[in-house]
Amino acid sequence: MSARVDVRKTYKLYIGGKFPRSESGRSYEVYAAPTGAAARRGSSSRPPTFLANAAQGSRKDARDAVVAARKAQPGWAAATAYNRGQVLYRVAEVMESRRAQLVQDVRNSEGVGAAQAEATVSAAIDRWVWYAGWSDKFTQVLGGLNPVAGPFFDISAPEATGVVAVLAPQASSLLGLVSVVAPVIVSGNTAVVLTSEERPLPAITLAECLATSDVPGGVVNIITGRTAEVTPWLASHRDVNAIDLTGAAGADGVDWGGLELAAADNLKRVRRPGGTGTEAVEPDFTATPDLSRLTAFLETKTVWHPKGR
Protein backbone atom coordinates (compact mmCIF):
# COMPACT_ATOMS: atom_id res chain seq x y z
CA MET A 1 0.00 0.00 0.00
CA SER A 2 1.36 3.40 -0.92
CA ALA A 3 2.07 6.02 1.72
CA ARG A 4 -0.71 8.50 2.20
CA VAL A 5 -0.09 12.02 0.90
CA ASP A 6 0.08 14.64 3.65
CA VAL A 7 -2.90 16.94 3.91
CA ARG A 8 -1.01 20.19 4.25
CA LYS A 9 -3.04 22.95 5.76
CA THR A 10 -3.28 26.59 4.79
CA TYR A 11 -5.22 28.36 7.48
CA LYS A 12 -7.14 31.56 7.11
CA LEU A 13 -8.05 34.53 9.25
CA TYR A 14 -11.12 34.78 11.48
CA ILE A 15 -12.98 38.04 10.88
CA GLY A 16 -16.63 38.77 11.56
CA GLY A 17 -17.43 35.11 12.19
CA LYS A 18 -16.05 34.06 8.81
CA PHE A 19 -12.74 32.60 7.73
CA PRO A 20 -11.48 34.83 4.90
CA ARG A 21 -8.10 34.64 3.22
CA SER A 22 -5.82 37.56 3.81
CA GLU A 23 -6.77 40.45 1.53
CA SER A 24 -3.09 40.48 0.54
CA GLY A 25 -3.21 36.86 -0.61
CA ARG A 26 -0.08 36.14 1.42
CA SER A 27 0.63 33.30 3.78
CA TYR A 28 3.68 32.27 5.77
CA GLU A 29 5.11 28.98 6.93
CA VAL A 30 4.78 27.94 10.52
CA TYR A 31 7.35 25.53 11.95
CA ALA A 32 7.38 23.44 15.09
CA ALA A 33 9.38 24.77 18.02
CA PRO A 34 12.55 22.71 18.69
CA THR A 35 11.98 20.16 21.44
CA GLY A 36 13.97 18.53 24.25
CA ALA A 37 17.69 18.26 23.68
CA ALA A 38 17.70 20.38 20.53
CA ALA A 39 15.97 23.20 22.35
CA ARG A 40 18.47 23.02 25.22
CA ARG A 41 21.47 23.04 22.90
CA GLY A 42 19.92 25.82 20.88
CA SER A 43 21.35 24.11 17.83
CA SER A 44 19.65 23.57 14.54
CA SER A 45 21.23 20.31 13.50
CA ARG A 46 17.89 19.13 12.11
CA PRO A 47 15.67 21.27 9.90
CA PRO A 48 12.57 22.44 11.75
CA THR A 49 9.35 20.51 11.15
CA PHE A 50 6.83 22.22 8.88
CA LEU A 51 3.44 22.53 10.58
CA ALA A 52 1.15 24.55 8.33
CA ASN A 53 0.75 27.73 6.34
CA ALA A 54 -0.88 30.59 8.19
CA ALA A 55 -2.46 33.61 6.53
CA GLN A 56 -0.17 36.63 6.68
CA GLY A 57 -2.63 39.35 7.64
CA SER A 58 -2.17 42.86 6.29
CA ARG A 59 -3.21 46.30 7.50
CA LYS A 60 -6.39 46.00 5.47
CA ASP A 61 -7.28 42.75 7.19
CA ALA A 62 -6.79 44.59 10.48
CA ARG A 63 -9.06 47.36 9.21
CA ASP A 64 -11.73 44.86 8.17
CA ALA A 65 -11.45 43.19 11.56
CA VAL A 66 -11.98 46.52 13.32
CA VAL A 67 -15.07 47.17 11.18
CA ALA A 68 -16.44 43.73 12.12
CA ALA A 69 -15.62 44.29 15.79
CA ARG A 70 -17.27 47.71 15.77
CA LYS A 71 -20.38 46.28 14.18
CA ALA A 72 -20.63 43.47 16.74
CA GLN A 73 -19.88 45.60 19.80
CA PRO A 74 -23.26 47.18 20.64
CA GLY A 75 -25.07 43.86 20.42
CA TRP A 76 -22.48 42.01 22.50
CA ALA A 77 -22.44 44.71 25.17
CA ALA A 78 -26.25 44.75 25.23
CA ALA A 79 -26.49 41.02 25.86
CA THR A 80 -27.22 40.34 29.50
CA ALA A 81 -24.21 39.58 31.65
CA TYR A 82 -25.73 36.22 32.45
CA ASN A 83 -26.04 35.44 28.74
CA ARG A 84 -22.45 36.50 27.99
CA GLY A 85 -21.31 34.19 30.77
CA GLN A 86 -23.26 31.29 29.28
CA VAL A 87 -21.91 31.97 25.80
CA LEU A 88 -18.33 32.07 27.06
CA TYR A 89 -18.85 28.91 29.09
CA ARG A 90 -19.98 27.22 25.91
CA VAL A 91 -16.62 28.14 24.35
CA ALA A 92 -14.90 26.30 27.18
CA GLU A 93 -17.07 23.27 26.42
CA VAL A 94 -16.05 23.33 22.78
CA MET A 95 -12.39 23.73 23.77
CA GLU A 96 -12.78 20.70 26.01
CA SER A 97 -14.11 18.63 23.13
CA ARG A 98 -11.20 19.77 20.98
CA ARG A 99 -8.73 19.04 23.75
CA ALA A 100 -6.65 16.57 21.72
CA GLN A 101 -6.14 19.07 18.92
CA LEU A 102 -5.27 21.86 21.35
CA VAL A 103 -2.75 19.62 23.14
CA GLN A 104 -1.10 18.75 19.83
CA ASP A 105 -1.01 22.44 18.83
CA VAL A 106 0.60 23.42 22.12
CA ARG A 107 3.15 20.60 21.86
CA ASN A 108 4.10 21.61 18.33
CA SER A 109 4.07 25.33 18.94
CA GLU A 110 5.80 25.48 22.29
CA GLY A 111 8.04 22.43 22.03
CA VAL A 112 6.84 20.95 25.31
CA GLY A 113 6.10 17.35 26.27
CA ALA A 114 2.71 15.71 26.35
CA ALA A 115 2.17 16.06 30.09
CA GLN A 116 3.01 19.74 30.13
CA ALA A 117 0.85 20.41 27.06
CA GLU A 118 -2.08 18.65 28.76
CA ALA A 119 -1.56 20.78 31.85
CA THR A 120 -1.40 23.96 29.74
CA VAL A 121 -4.62 23.16 27.90
CA SER A 122 -6.39 22.37 31.17
CA ALA A 123 -5.16 25.63 32.64
CA ALA A 124 -6.32 27.52 29.52
CA ILE A 125 -9.83 26.03 29.64
CA ASP A 126 -10.03 26.68 33.39
CA ARG A 127 -8.86 30.25 32.81
CA TRP A 128 -11.60 30.75 30.22
CA VAL A 129 -14.23 29.43 32.67
CA TRP A 130 -12.77 31.62 35.44
CA TYR A 131 -13.20 34.77 33.36
CA ALA A 132 -16.62 33.63 32.05
CA GLY A 133 -17.79 33.46 35.65
CA TRP A 134 -16.91 37.12 36.19
CA SER A 135 -19.39 38.30 33.55
CA ASP A 136 -22.25 38.91 36.01
CA LYS A 137 -20.04 39.63 39.03
CA PHE A 138 -17.49 42.28 38.11
CA THR A 139 -20.06 45.10 38.09
CA GLN A 140 -20.92 44.45 41.74
CA VAL A 141 -17.27 44.20 42.75
CA LEU A 142 -16.08 47.23 40.79
CA GLY A 143 -19.15 49.45 40.91
CA GLY A 144 -21.26 50.69 43.77
CA LEU A 145 -23.10 53.40 45.55
CA ASN A 146 -21.12 56.60 46.14
CA PRO A 147 -21.79 58.65 49.26
CA VAL A 148 -22.69 62.18 48.14
CA ALA A 149 -23.69 65.26 50.14
CA GLY A 150 -27.10 65.75 48.55
CA PRO A 151 -30.46 64.11 48.02
CA PHE A 152 -29.22 61.75 45.34
CA PHE A 153 -28.54 58.14 44.73
CA ASP A 154 -25.11 58.23 43.12
CA ILE A 155 -24.22 55.00 41.42
CA SER A 156 -21.06 54.08 39.51
CA ALA A 157 -21.13 51.09 37.19
CA PRO A 158 -18.40 49.80 34.89
CA GLU A 159 -19.18 49.38 31.21
CA ALA A 160 -17.27 48.05 28.21
CA THR A 161 -14.79 50.38 26.49
CA GLY A 162 -15.61 49.30 22.95
CA VAL A 163 -13.25 47.77 20.42
CA VAL A 164 -10.00 46.50 21.91
CA ALA A 165 -6.93 45.53 19.90
CA VAL A 166 -5.02 42.71 21.59
CA LEU A 167 -1.43 41.70 20.92
CA ALA A 168 -1.43 38.09 22.09
CA PRO A 169 1.67 36.86 23.91
CA GLN A 170 4.44 35.56 21.65
CA ALA A 171 5.52 32.58 23.77
CA SER A 172 2.48 31.38 25.69
CA SER A 173 0.43 30.55 22.63
CA LEU A 174 -2.71 29.15 24.27
CA LEU A 175 -2.80 29.89 28.01
CA GLY A 176 -1.43 33.37 27.39
CA LEU A 177 -3.86 33.92 24.51
CA VAL A 178 -6.87 32.92 26.59
CA SER A 179 -5.60 35.02 29.49
CA VAL A 180 -5.58 38.18 27.36
CA VAL A 181 -8.69 37.61 25.21
CA ALA A 182 -11.21 36.38 27.79
CA PRO A 183 -10.95 39.39 30.15
CA VAL A 184 -11.47 41.76 27.21
CA ILE A 185 -14.66 40.24 25.86
CA VAL A 186 -16.30 39.16 29.11
CA SER A 187 -17.31 42.73 29.92
CA GLY A 188 -18.87 43.39 26.50
CA ASN A 189 -15.88 44.63 24.52
CA THR A 190 -15.11 43.15 21.13
CA ALA A 191 -11.56 42.21 20.26
CA VAL A 192 -9.20 42.27 17.32
CA VAL A 193 -6.51 39.79 18.26
CA LEU A 194 -3.11 39.65 16.61
CA THR A 195 -1.73 36.20 17.39
CA SER A 196 1.76 35.10 18.30
CA GLU A 197 3.80 35.49 15.13
CA GLU A 198 5.72 32.21 15.32
CA ARG A 199 3.10 30.22 17.24
CA PRO A 200 -0.29 30.99 15.70
CA LEU A 201 -1.76 27.48 15.55
CA PRO A 202 -3.44 27.34 18.98
CA ALA A 203 -5.08 30.67 18.17
CA ILE A 204 -6.37 29.28 14.88
CA THR A 205 -7.86 26.30 16.71
CA LEU A 206 -9.39 28.70 19.23
CA ALA A 207 -10.96 30.55 16.28
CA GLU A 208 -12.53 27.27 15.16
CA CYS A 209 -13.82 26.77 18.72
CA LEU A 210 -15.32 30.26 18.72
CA ALA A 211 -16.91 29.77 15.30
CA THR A 212 -18.62 26.56 16.44
CA SER A 213 -19.84 27.97 19.74
CA ASP A 214 -22.44 30.67 20.37
CA VAL A 215 -20.13 33.71 20.26
CA PRO A 216 -21.60 36.18 17.74
CA GLY A 217 -19.45 36.83 14.69
CA GLY A 218 -17.17 39.84 15.11
CA VAL A 219 -16.86 39.62 18.90
CA VAL A 220 -13.44 38.00 18.55
CA ASN A 221 -11.50 38.53 15.34
CA ILE A 222 -8.21 36.69 14.98
CA ILE A 223 -5.43 37.81 12.67
CA THR A 224 -2.27 35.85 12.10
CA GLY A 225 0.77 37.51 10.60
CA ARG A 226 3.83 39.64 11.29
CA THR A 227 3.38 41.50 14.55
CA ALA A 228 5.61 44.42 13.56
CA GLU A 229 3.74 44.91 10.27
CA VAL A 230 0.16 45.00 11.54
CA THR A 231 0.49 46.47 15.04
CA PRO A 232 1.18 50.11 14.09
CA TRP A 233 -2.07 50.21 12.10
CA LEU A 234 -4.05 48.94 15.06
CA ALA A 235 -2.29 51.33 17.43
CA SER A 236 -3.07 54.35 15.25
CA HIS A 237 -6.59 53.23 14.23
CA ARG A 238 -8.99 55.90 15.44
CA ASP A 239 -11.91 53.50 15.73
CA VAL A 240 -10.06 51.29 18.23
CA ASN A 241 -10.78 52.30 21.82
CA ALA A 242 -8.04 50.41 23.65
CA ILE A 243 -4.97 48.32 22.96
CA ASP A 244 -3.30 45.58 24.98
CA LEU A 245 0.43 45.53 24.22
CA THR A 246 1.22 42.30 26.10
CA GLY A 247 2.43 40.59 22.91
CA ALA A 248 5.01 43.30 22.22
CA ALA A 249 7.32 41.31 24.53
CA GLY A 250 9.60 39.15 22.42
CA ALA A 251 8.14 40.32 19.09
CA ASP A 252 10.64 41.13 16.34
CA GLY A 253 10.93 44.78 15.45
CA VAL A 254 8.16 46.02 17.72
CA ASP A 255 8.75 49.28 19.61
CA TRP A 256 5.98 49.38 22.19
CA GLY A 257 6.77 52.95 23.21
CA GLY A 258 6.05 54.03 19.64
CA LEU A 259 2.82 52.08 19.70
CA GLU A 260 1.77 53.78 22.93
CA LEU A 261 2.53 57.13 21.32
CA ALA A 262 0.42 56.30 18.24
CA ALA A 263 -2.37 55.10 20.51
CA ALA A 264 -2.37 58.46 22.32
CA ASP A 265 -3.64 60.19 19.18
CA ASN A 266 -7.23 59.21 19.91
CA LEU A 267 -6.71 58.70 23.65
CA LYS A 268 -6.84 54.91 23.51
CA ARG A 269 -6.61 53.04 26.74
CA VAL A 270 -3.25 51.27 26.69
CA ARG A 271 -2.30 48.21 28.69
CA ARG A 272 1.49 48.19 28.69
CA PRO A 273 3.42 44.96 28.30
CA GLY A 274 4.87 43.27 31.39
CA GLY A 275 8.33 44.14 32.68
CA THR A 276 9.82 47.34 34.03
CA GLY A 277 11.16 50.40 32.24
CA THR A 278 11.37 50.11 28.50
CA GLU A 279 12.00 46.38 28.56
CA ALA A 280 8.96 44.29 27.70
CA VAL A 281 8.74 40.91 29.41
CA GLU A 282 6.07 38.31 28.90
CA PRO A 283 4.34 37.64 32.21
CA ASP A 284 3.95 34.19 33.77
CA PHE A 285 0.43 33.17 32.83
CA THR A 286 0.31 30.09 35.04
CA ALA A 287 -0.32 32.21 38.13
CA THR A 288 -3.94 32.85 39.10
CA PRO A 289 -4.81 36.26 37.68
CA ASP A 290 -6.34 39.26 39.37
CA LEU A 291 -8.96 41.50 37.77
CA SER A 292 -6.47 43.99 36.31
CA ARG A 293 -6.86 42.76 32.72
CA LEU A 294 -10.61 43.06 33.03
CA THR A 295 -10.59 46.51 34.63
CA ALA A 296 -8.12 47.86 32.07
CA PHE A 297 -10.85 47.86 29.42
CA LEU A 298 -13.77 49.35 31.28
CA GLU A 299 -15.31 52.79 31.50
CA THR A 300 -17.12 53.95 34.59
CA LYS A 301 -20.58 55.40 34.20
CA THR A 302 -21.84 57.39 37.14
CA VAL A 303 -25.53 58.15 37.50
CA TRP A 304 -27.03 60.79 39.77
CA HIS A 305 -30.61 59.95 40.58
CA PRO A 306 -32.75 62.27 42.68
CA LYS A 307 -33.92 60.78 45.94
CA GLY A 308 -37.53 61.82 46.54
CA ARG A 309 -40.19 60.88 48.96
Place this chain on the structure above:
Amino acid sequence: MAPSERARDLLGVSRLTNSALSSWLHGLPGVDQVGCEERAASLATRSIKTTSKAWAIDTAISMIDLTTLEGADTPGRVRGLATKALVPDPSDPSTPRPAAICVYGDMVAVAKETLGSADIKVAAVATAFPSGRASLPVKLADTKDAVAAGADEIDMVIDRGAFLAGDYLTVFRQIADVKAVCGDARLKVILETGELVTYDNVRRASWLSMLAGGDFIKTSTGKVSPAATLPVTLVMLEAVRDWRDTTGDMVGVKPAGGIRTSKDAIRFLVTVNEVAGEEWLDNHWFRFGASSLLNDLLLQRQRLRTGAYSGADYIADDSPSLY
Protein backbone atom coordinates in the same frame (compact mmCIF):
# COMPACT_ATOMS: atom_id res chain seq x y z
CA MET B 1 -36.41 70.71 -31.24
CA ALA B 2 -39.27 69.19 -29.31
CA PRO B 3 -38.68 65.58 -28.23
CA SER B 4 -41.51 64.19 -30.36
CA GLU B 5 -40.25 66.01 -33.46
CA ARG B 6 -36.72 64.70 -32.92
CA ALA B 7 -38.10 61.23 -32.22
CA ARG B 8 -39.96 61.24 -35.55
CA ASP B 9 -36.77 62.32 -37.28
CA LEU B 10 -34.70 59.60 -35.64
CA LEU B 11 -37.27 56.90 -36.24
CA GLY B 12 -37.91 58.10 -39.76
CA VAL B 13 -41.68 58.14 -39.32
CA SER B 14 -44.25 60.84 -39.91
CA ARG B 15 -46.32 59.94 -36.86
CA LEU B 16 -45.03 58.59 -33.55
CA THR B 17 -46.92 55.39 -32.80
CA ASN B 18 -46.37 52.63 -30.31
CA SER B 19 -45.55 50.20 -33.07
CA ALA B 20 -42.92 52.58 -34.50
CA LEU B 21 -41.33 52.94 -31.07
CA SER B 22 -41.53 49.18 -30.45
CA SER B 23 -39.85 48.22 -33.67
CA TRP B 24 -37.15 50.87 -33.15
CA LEU B 25 -36.43 49.85 -29.53
CA HIS B 26 -36.53 46.15 -30.35
CA GLY B 27 -34.18 46.84 -33.25
CA LEU B 28 -31.46 47.86 -30.80
CA PRO B 29 -28.76 45.19 -30.53
CA GLY B 30 -29.30 42.79 -27.64
CA VAL B 31 -27.05 42.82 -24.59
CA ASP B 32 -24.78 39.82 -24.15
CA GLN B 33 -25.53 39.15 -20.49
CA VAL B 34 -22.47 37.04 -19.74
CA GLY B 35 -20.16 39.37 -21.66
CA CYS B 36 -21.57 42.43 -19.92
CA GLU B 37 -21.18 40.96 -16.46
CA GLU B 38 -17.70 39.73 -17.30
CA ARG B 39 -16.67 43.18 -18.56
CA ALA B 40 -18.06 44.83 -15.42
CA ALA B 41 -16.25 42.32 -13.22
CA SER B 42 -12.97 42.90 -15.02
CA LEU B 43 -13.30 46.68 -14.71
CA ALA B 44 -13.94 46.18 -10.99
CA THR B 45 -10.53 44.60 -10.51
CA ARG B 46 -8.55 47.73 -11.40
CA SER B 47 -6.34 48.82 -8.53
CA ILE B 48 -6.50 52.58 -7.92
CA LYS B 49 -3.83 53.81 -5.51
CA THR B 50 -2.26 56.90 -3.92
CA THR B 51 -2.75 60.14 -5.90
CA SER B 52 -5.25 58.55 -8.29
CA LYS B 53 -7.20 57.31 -5.30
CA ALA B 54 -7.16 60.73 -3.69
CA TRP B 55 -8.44 62.25 -6.95
CA ALA B 56 -11.09 59.56 -7.28
CA ILE B 57 -12.32 60.11 -3.71
CA ASP B 58 -12.64 63.86 -4.18
CA THR B 59 -14.31 63.40 -7.55
CA ALA B 60 -16.74 60.87 -6.12
CA ILE B 61 -17.65 63.20 -3.25
CA SER B 62 -18.34 65.99 -5.72
CA MET B 63 -20.65 63.67 -7.67
CA ILE B 64 -22.88 62.63 -4.80
CA ASP B 65 -26.56 63.46 -4.69
CA LEU B 66 -26.85 63.26 -0.92
CA THR B 67 -30.19 61.62 -0.44
CA THR B 68 -32.87 61.21 2.15
CA LEU B 69 -36.14 59.75 0.92
CA GLU B 70 -37.91 58.44 3.97
CA GLY B 71 -41.47 58.74 5.12
CA ALA B 72 -40.05 59.92 8.44
CA ASP B 73 -38.04 62.82 6.96
CA THR B 74 -38.44 65.85 9.20
CA PRO B 75 -37.39 69.42 8.38
CA GLY B 76 -34.63 68.90 10.96
CA ARG B 77 -33.36 65.84 9.15
CA VAL B 78 -33.29 67.71 5.82
CA ARG B 79 -31.53 70.69 7.44
CA GLY B 80 -28.98 68.26 8.93
CA LEU B 81 -28.37 66.74 5.52
CA ALA B 82 -28.04 70.14 3.85
CA THR B 83 -25.64 71.29 6.56
CA LYS B 84 -23.57 68.21 6.00
CA ALA B 85 -23.48 68.97 2.28
CA LEU B 86 -22.20 72.47 3.07
CA VAL B 87 -19.48 71.20 5.41
CA PRO B 88 -18.93 67.51 4.73
CA ASP B 89 -15.93 67.22 7.02
CA PRO B 90 -15.54 69.92 9.68
CA SER B 91 -12.00 68.69 10.39
CA ASP B 92 -10.90 69.49 6.83
CA PRO B 93 -12.29 72.54 5.00
CA SER B 94 -10.65 71.43 1.74
CA THR B 95 -13.16 68.58 1.41
CA PRO B 96 -15.25 69.07 -1.75
CA ARG B 97 -19.00 69.44 -1.45
CA PRO B 98 -21.48 66.98 -2.92
CA ALA B 99 -23.26 68.02 -6.11
CA ALA B 100 -26.78 68.07 -4.79
CA ILE B 101 -29.10 66.99 -2.09
CA CYS B 102 -32.04 64.84 -3.09
CA VAL B 103 -35.31 65.03 -1.15
CA TYR B 104 -39.05 64.67 -1.55
CA GLY B 105 -40.76 67.62 -3.23
CA ASP B 106 -42.27 69.02 -0.04
CA MET B 107 -38.81 69.33 1.53
CA VAL B 108 -37.30 71.38 -1.30
CA ALA B 109 -38.00 74.72 0.38
CA VAL B 110 -36.35 73.58 3.62
CA ALA B 111 -33.28 72.40 1.74
CA LYS B 112 -33.09 75.59 -0.34
CA GLU B 113 -33.29 77.77 2.74
CA THR B 114 -30.44 75.92 4.47
CA LEU B 115 -28.20 75.81 1.40
CA GLY B 116 -28.64 79.51 0.65
CA SER B 117 -26.51 80.67 -2.23
CA ALA B 118 -24.08 77.75 -2.08
CA ASP B 119 -23.41 75.92 -5.31
CA ILE B 120 -25.25 72.80 -4.24
CA LYS B 121 -28.28 71.81 -6.26
CA VAL B 122 -31.54 70.59 -4.80
CA ALA B 123 -33.06 67.60 -6.53
CA ALA B 124 -36.62 66.54 -5.86
CA VAL B 125 -38.18 63.19 -6.60
CA ALA B 126 -41.53 63.54 -8.31
CA THR B 127 -44.21 61.74 -10.34
CA ALA B 128 -45.54 59.53 -7.53
CA PHE B 129 -42.10 58.34 -6.47
CA PRO B 130 -41.19 55.52 -5.97
CA SER B 131 -43.95 53.46 -7.62
CA GLY B 132 -44.99 55.89 -10.35
CA ARG B 133 -48.54 54.60 -10.04
CA ALA B 134 -50.59 57.74 -10.52
CA SER B 135 -52.37 59.48 -13.34
CA LEU B 136 -50.47 61.89 -15.56
CA PRO B 137 -52.16 65.06 -14.18
CA VAL B 138 -51.11 64.00 -10.66
CA LYS B 139 -47.55 63.39 -11.83
CA LEU B 140 -47.41 66.76 -13.57
CA ALA B 141 -48.82 68.54 -10.51
CA ASP B 142 -46.22 66.79 -8.33
CA THR B 143 -43.47 67.98 -10.66
CA LYS B 144 -44.79 71.56 -10.90
CA ASP B 145 -44.94 71.77 -7.09
CA ALA B 146 -41.29 70.79 -6.77
CA VAL B 147 -40.19 73.17 -9.52
CA ALA B 148 -42.18 76.00 -7.97
CA ALA B 149 -40.52 75.31 -4.62
CA GLY B 150 -37.19 75.90 -6.33
CA ALA B 151 -35.92 72.43 -7.25
CA ASP B 152 -32.96 72.58 -9.64
CA GLU B 153 -33.38 68.98 -10.71
CA ILE B 154 -36.34 66.62 -10.93
CA ASP B 155 -35.96 62.87 -10.46
CA MET B 156 -38.97 61.21 -12.09
CA VAL B 157 -39.85 57.53 -12.22
CA ILE B 158 -41.05 55.89 -15.42
CA ASP B 159 -44.24 53.87 -15.49
CA ARG B 160 -42.68 50.41 -15.32
CA GLY B 161 -46.06 48.78 -15.67
CA ALA B 162 -46.61 50.47 -19.03
CA PHE B 163 -43.03 49.76 -20.09
CA LEU B 164 -43.22 46.06 -19.27
CA ALA B 165 -46.61 45.84 -20.98
CA GLY B 166 -44.99 47.15 -24.14
CA ASP B 167 -46.81 50.48 -24.04
CA TYR B 168 -43.72 52.50 -24.90
CA LEU B 169 -45.68 55.45 -26.25
CA THR B 170 -47.26 56.10 -22.84
CA VAL B 171 -43.84 56.06 -21.18
CA PHE B 172 -42.49 58.37 -23.87
CA ARG B 173 -45.36 60.85 -23.53
CA GLN B 174 -45.16 60.92 -19.75
CA ILE B 175 -41.45 61.69 -19.82
CA ALA B 176 -41.91 64.33 -22.52
CA ASP B 177 -44.78 65.96 -20.64
CA VAL B 178 -42.90 66.01 -17.35
CA LYS B 179 -39.89 67.47 -19.17
CA ALA B 180 -42.14 70.20 -20.56
CA VAL B 181 -43.18 71.34 -17.06
CA CYS B 182 -39.65 71.13 -15.66
CA GLY B 183 -38.67 74.50 -17.07
CA ASP B 184 -34.98 75.07 -16.37
CA ALA B 185 -34.75 72.11 -14.01
CA ARG B 186 -32.80 69.15 -15.33
CA LEU B 187 -34.80 65.98 -15.59
CA LYS B 188 -33.44 62.67 -14.31
CA VAL B 189 -35.39 59.65 -15.47
CA ILE B 190 -35.42 56.73 -13.06
CA LEU B 191 -35.66 53.42 -14.91
CA GLU B 192 -35.87 51.24 -11.76
CA THR B 193 -33.69 48.63 -13.40
CA GLY B 194 -34.37 46.16 -10.58
CA GLU B 195 -37.87 45.79 -12.00
CA LEU B 196 -36.94 45.69 -15.68
CA VAL B 197 -35.74 42.07 -15.50
CA THR B 198 -33.32 42.02 -18.45
CA TYR B 199 -30.38 44.09 -19.68
CA ASP B 200 -32.17 44.36 -23.04
CA ASN B 201 -35.00 46.15 -21.26
CA VAL B 202 -32.51 48.43 -19.51
CA ARG B 203 -31.03 49.36 -22.86
CA ARG B 204 -34.48 50.00 -24.38
CA ALA B 205 -35.62 52.05 -21.39
CA SER B 206 -32.41 54.09 -21.57
CA TRP B 207 -32.92 54.92 -25.24
CA LEU B 208 -36.60 55.61 -24.73
CA SER B 209 -35.83 58.04 -21.88
CA MET B 210 -33.21 59.87 -23.90
CA LEU B 211 -35.51 59.98 -26.90
CA ALA B 212 -38.21 61.56 -24.75
CA GLY B 213 -35.88 64.30 -23.55
CA GLY B 214 -34.40 63.11 -20.24
CA ASP B 215 -31.24 64.98 -19.21
CA PHE B 216 -30.10 62.11 -17.02
CA ILE B 217 -30.89 58.43 -16.85
CA LYS B 218 -30.89 57.03 -13.34
CA THR B 219 -30.82 53.37 -12.35
CA SER B 220 -33.08 53.09 -9.36
CA THR B 221 -35.24 54.64 -6.71
CA GLY B 222 -33.23 52.94 -3.99
CA LYS B 223 -36.41 51.28 -2.77
CA VAL B 224 -36.04 48.12 -4.85
CA SER B 225 -33.28 45.55 -4.72
CA PRO B 226 -31.13 44.99 -6.75
CA ALA B 227 -30.48 48.68 -7.28
CA ALA B 228 -27.42 50.15 -8.99
CA THR B 229 -25.31 47.22 -10.05
CA LEU B 230 -22.17 47.73 -12.08
CA PRO B 231 -23.34 45.77 -15.18
CA VAL B 232 -26.61 47.73 -15.34
CA THR B 233 -24.71 51.01 -15.10
CA LEU B 234 -22.38 49.77 -17.81
CA VAL B 235 -25.32 49.15 -20.15
CA MET B 236 -26.61 52.65 -19.45
CA LEU B 237 -23.19 54.21 -19.99
CA GLU B 238 -23.01 52.47 -23.37
CA ALA B 239 -26.43 53.91 -24.15
CA VAL B 240 -25.42 57.53 -23.42
CA ARG B 241 -22.19 57.05 -25.38
CA ASP B 242 -24.07 55.71 -28.40
CA TRP B 243 -26.74 58.38 -28.01
CA ARG B 244 -24.10 61.07 -28.32
CA ASP B 245 -22.67 59.35 -31.40
CA THR B 246 -26.17 59.32 -32.89
CA THR B 247 -27.45 62.76 -31.95
CA GLY B 248 -24.46 64.75 -30.70
CA ASP B 249 -26.18 65.39 -27.35
CA MET B 250 -24.76 64.35 -23.98
CA VAL B 251 -26.96 62.74 -21.37
CA GLY B 252 -25.93 62.11 -17.76
CA VAL B 253 -26.00 58.86 -15.81
CA LYS B 254 -26.85 58.40 -12.16
CA PRO B 255 -26.51 55.06 -10.43
CA ALA B 256 -28.45 55.16 -7.17
CA GLY B 257 -28.96 52.74 -4.35
CA GLY B 258 -26.64 50.16 -2.86
CA ILE B 259 -23.38 52.03 -3.46
CA ARG B 260 -21.97 52.28 0.04
CA THR B 261 -18.19 52.02 -0.04
CA SER B 262 -15.40 54.04 -1.58
CA LYS B 263 -14.23 50.92 -3.33
CA ASP B 264 -17.62 50.58 -5.06
CA ALA B 265 -17.63 54.25 -6.04
CA ILE B 266 -14.15 54.00 -7.55
CA ARG B 267 -15.25 50.96 -9.58
CA PHE B 268 -18.06 53.04 -11.05
CA LEU B 269 -15.64 55.85 -11.91
CA VAL B 270 -13.35 53.38 -13.67
CA THR B 271 -16.34 52.10 -15.64
CA VAL B 272 -17.44 55.62 -16.57
CA ASN B 273 -13.97 56.39 -17.87
CA GLU B 274 -13.63 53.17 -19.82
CA VAL B 275 -17.14 52.93 -21.26
CA ALA B 276 -18.50 56.45 -21.72
CA GLY B 277 -15.28 58.42 -21.66
CA GLU B 278 -13.55 61.14 -19.68
CA GLU B 279 -16.13 63.82 -20.52
CA TRP B 280 -18.55 62.05 -18.21
CA LEU B 281 -16.16 62.26 -15.24
CA ASP B 282 -17.82 65.46 -14.11
CA ASN B 283 -20.70 66.02 -11.74
CA HIS B 284 -22.69 67.66 -14.53
CA TRP B 285 -22.80 64.29 -16.31
CA PHE B 286 -22.37 61.65 -13.65
CA ARG B 287 -23.85 61.38 -10.16
CA PHE B 288 -24.09 58.91 -7.34
CA GLY B 289 -27.43 58.69 -5.56
CA ALA B 290 -26.37 57.74 -2.06
CA SER B 291 -26.79 58.43 1.60
CA SER B 292 -24.09 56.44 3.42
CA LEU B 293 -21.46 56.55 0.64
CA LEU B 294 -20.34 60.05 1.65
CA ASN B 295 -19.37 58.84 5.12
CA ASP B 296 -17.19 56.07 3.75
CA LEU B 297 -15.50 58.43 1.29
CA LEU B 298 -14.82 60.85 4.15
CA LEU B 299 -13.28 58.03 6.22
CA GLN B 300 -11.00 57.13 3.31
CA ARG B 301 -10.12 60.78 2.80
CA GLN B 302 -9.19 61.14 6.46
CA ARG B 303 -7.13 57.96 6.23
CA LEU B 304 -5.14 59.41 3.29
CA ARG B 305 -4.69 62.74 5.10
CA THR B 306 -3.74 61.51 8.56
CA GLY B 307 -2.17 58.15 7.74
CA ALA B 308 -4.36 56.43 10.34
CA TYR B 309 -7.61 54.56 9.82
CA SER B 310 -10.56 56.60 10.98
CA GLY B 311 -13.91 55.73 12.47
CA ALA B 312 -17.51 56.84 12.75
CA ASP B 313 -16.66 59.00 15.77
CA TYR B 314 -14.85 61.41 13.42
CA ILE B 315 -17.71 61.84 10.93
CA ALA B 316 -20.43 64.42 11.48
CA ASP B 317 -23.76 62.79 12.30
CA ASP B 318 -26.36 64.46 10.09
CA SER B 319 -29.48 62.94 11.57
CA PRO B 320 -30.82 64.64 14.67
CA SER B 321 -32.12 62.44 17.43
CA LEU B 322 -35.89 62.13 17.31
CA TYR B 323 -36.26 61.25 20.98
